[in-house]
Amino acid sequence: MTPAARTPFSRTPFSLYPELDTTALTAFVTALESGDVTGLAPARAAEIAEVRSVAVFTRGKVTGADGDLLDAALWRHTGTQPRPAIIMPSPWTSLGWLPYAVQASLFAARGYNVLAYSARGFGGSEGQVDVAGPLDVADGSRALEHLVERSSGPVTKIGFLGDSYGSGIGQLVAAHDTRVDAVVALSTWGDLGEAFYENSTRHIAAVRALLDAAAKARLSPQTQSVFDNVLANRDVQGTLRWAETRSPFSHIKELNRRQVPVFFSHAWHETLFPPNQTLKMFNELTGPKRLAVSIGDHSGPEMTGMLGLPNRIWTDAHRWLDHHLRDIDNGIGAEGQVLGEVMWSKTLEPRPTWPSLTERLERLHLTDDGELGDEPQAGWTSTVLCGMDTPATVADAVVRSGYAEIAGRPKIYRTQDIDRTVAAVWTADPAGETTRLRGIPRLRVTYRAANPGSTFVAYLLDTAPDGTAHIITHAPYTDLDSPPDSLISADIELQATAYDVPRGNRLMLVIDARDPFYGDANHPRATLDFTSPEATPSYLDLPLG
Numbered sequence: 001m002t003p004a005a006r007t008p009f010s011r012t013p014f015s016l017y018p019e020l021d022t023t024a025l026t027a028f029v030t031a032l033e034s035g036d037v038t039g040l041a042p043a044r045a046a047e048i049a050e051v052r053s054v055a056v057f058t059r060g061k062v063t064g065a066d067g068d069l070l071d072a073a074l075w076r077h078t079g080t081q082p083r084p085a086i087i088m089p090s091p092w093t094s095l096g097w098l099p100y101a102v103q104a105s106l107f108a109a110r111g112y113n114v115l116a117y118s119a120r121g122f123g124g125s126e127g128q129v130d131v132a133g134p135l136d137v138a139d140g141s142r143a144l145e146h147l148v149e150r151s152s153g154p155v156t157k158i159g160f161l162g163d164s165y166g167s168g169i170g171q172l173v174a175a176h177d178t179r180v181d182a183v184v185a186l187s188t189w190g191d192l193g194e195a196f197y198e199n200s201t202r203h204i205a206a207v208r209a210l211l212d213a214a215a216k217a218r219l220s221p222q223t224q225s226v227f228d229n230v231l232a233n234r235d236v237q238g239t240l241r242w243a244e245t246r247s248p249f250s251h252i253k254e255l256n257r258r259q260v261p262v263f264f265s266h267a268w269h270e271t272l273f274p275p276n277q278t279l280k281m282f283n284e285l286t287g288p289k290r291l292a293v294s295i296g297d298h299s300g301p302e303m304t305g306m307l308g309l310p311n312r313i314w315t316d317a318h319r320w321l322d323h324h325l326r327d328i329d330n331g332i333g334a335e336g337q338v339l340g341e342v343m344w345s346k347t348l349e350p351r352p353t354w355p356s357l358t359e360r361l362e363r364l365h366l367t368d369d370g371e372l373g374d375e376p377q378a379g380w381t382s383t384v385l386c387g388m389d390t391p392a393t394v395a396d397a398v399v400r401s402g403y404a405e406i407a408g409r410p411k412i413y414r415t416q417d418i419d420r421t422v423a424a425v426w427t428a429d430p431a432g433e434t435t436r437l438r439g440i441p442r443l444r445v446t447y448r449a450a451n452p453g454s455t456f457v458a459y460l461l462d463t464a465p466d467g468t469a470h471i472i473t474h475a476p477y478t479d480l481d482s483p484p485d486s487l488i489s490a491d492i493e494l495q496a497t498a499y500d501v502p503r504g505n506r507l508m509l510v511i512d513a514r515d516p517f518y519g520d521a522n523h524p525r526a527t528l529d530f531t532s533p534e535a536t537p538s539y540l541d542l543p544l545g
Contacts, residue, residue: 016091018399035052051105055076057073065127068126072115075114077111087115087160088104088162111326159181160174168189182324190282201519252284259286262290265291267298271298271394271395290339292341295344297395297403338356342500361542363539363542379532389516423510424510434501443493445490446489449482455479456511458474458510460494509540
């Protein structure tokens with residue numbers, strides 16, 4: 001069962017993997033070692049028998065950078081025939097490599113030598129959490145060497161596979177170590193600085209969630225300082241420099257030079273690592289690449305696979321590595337670069353490239369009567385009072401709200417409860433036919449802030465005739481440089497989406513000045529006056545497929 005919703009600001013330790021059955025995974029690993037499958041489900045018992053018939057499972061230690069010992073598990077074939085290998089750096093969890101136990105076994109049963117290890121500072125590994133920094137990159141190469149040295153026969157090709165934290169480490173190791181031939185990066189990031197400061201807005205709920213999930217980890221002083229600085233709104237430039245080194249996007253030339261094949265998975269409504277920063281990375285890759293974008297939130301779409309249940313993302317991860325490490329012609333290379341799951345119908349749509357999702361743009365203008373219209377209109381003002389929250393929010397909880405979305409229970413927004421004195425609202429005409437939003441909506445809006453420093457959050461909602469709504473996408477925006485009482489022009493991308501607005505429903509754009517997911521640069525009780533100058537009209541561009 002999904003745990004009770006948790007507010008973004010809770011300081012109680014929690015997991016980024018709330019549905020992970022730790023007891024079942026521990027029992028699985030115990031059976032791997034002993035061969036005793038008593039009490040396991042038949043499917044898990046069969047997997048244990050299969051992998052033990054072809055490979056030897058052992059726990060051990062990898063000597064990482066600076067001599068730190070990293071907790072690890074090895075699935076090793078004893079024959080001398082050449083075979084590929086997979087290294088799996090752990091997610092951001094005190095469980096270390098344990099979440100990979102079932103999938104690593106499935107890879108081993110298919111002929112791979114596999115090493116899963118706990119990233120430094122997590123689980124049973126020594127060292128301190130470096131957040132995919134140079135020590136983690138060095139650890140990945142050491143893990144690779146550890147696996148190669150213990151393989152009975154020649155290692156043909158090598159892949160890195162990681163979920164969440166491990167996915168970022170895997171990309172960075174591949175950029176620095178020429179021995180890596182392919183990557184699978186699940187629920188990942190491309191630009192960590194953009195993930196922490198989207199449109200200059202601090203993702204404070206995401207950073208707090210990362211700190212909560214690392215409550216049992218050993219953070220390095222630098223890591224603790226960076227996280228504290230984001231929460232306290234200090235040393236933004238120092239944080240961005242720290243994040244640049246840890247961003248795969250900063251090392252994309254190395255990946256492109258070697259044409260490293262990379263498979264990404266992501267969630268449309270991701271609350272930790274917003275999808276656009278990963279899309280930026282994806283679109284700049286020139287080698288073989290594939291992106292699966294799904295309903296849910298961070299690591300949710302992959303979760304059933306970690307539990308050993310059927311999961312299309314893990315199935316494609318296997319196919320990706322089979323194709324690029326074992327040279328199996330399984331058709332995945334011809335299926336297109338993008339597979340999108342439409343909210344909330346769960347329809348799967350393959351596309352040859354990311355740009356092909358969007359066939360045309362439709363521009364709706366913000367008007368003085370609260371409508372999204374076809375023609376620009378100048379001279380109006382809509383005032384938003386700062387310091388007040390509204391029912392328009394990103395989600396009820398970081399990560400965990402995504403499990404309700406996957407189950408077909410997305411958050412219901414009651415638009416009639418949105419106070420128009422603390423939010424600006426524009427509504428389109430009812431859709432005459434299904435509106436297929438595919439891609440990245442863009443918002444241009446002009447506003448006046450009486451004080452230096454201002455923040456707003458824009459939400460695009462699908463509103464039913466009874467006034468209830470679901471969120472389609474959103475984005476925050478912060479301005480820190482404009483002088484008081486000046487006009488500020490914000491031209492921003494909302495997060496990418498694949499969403500069908502039913503016939504008869506209305507698109508609603510809501511802009512307010514506060515959301516608990518983000519840092520707020522506004523002065524309490526200040527106002528933001530939104531308008532639409534004749535020279536630069538305010539509008540919303542909708543990507544239609």
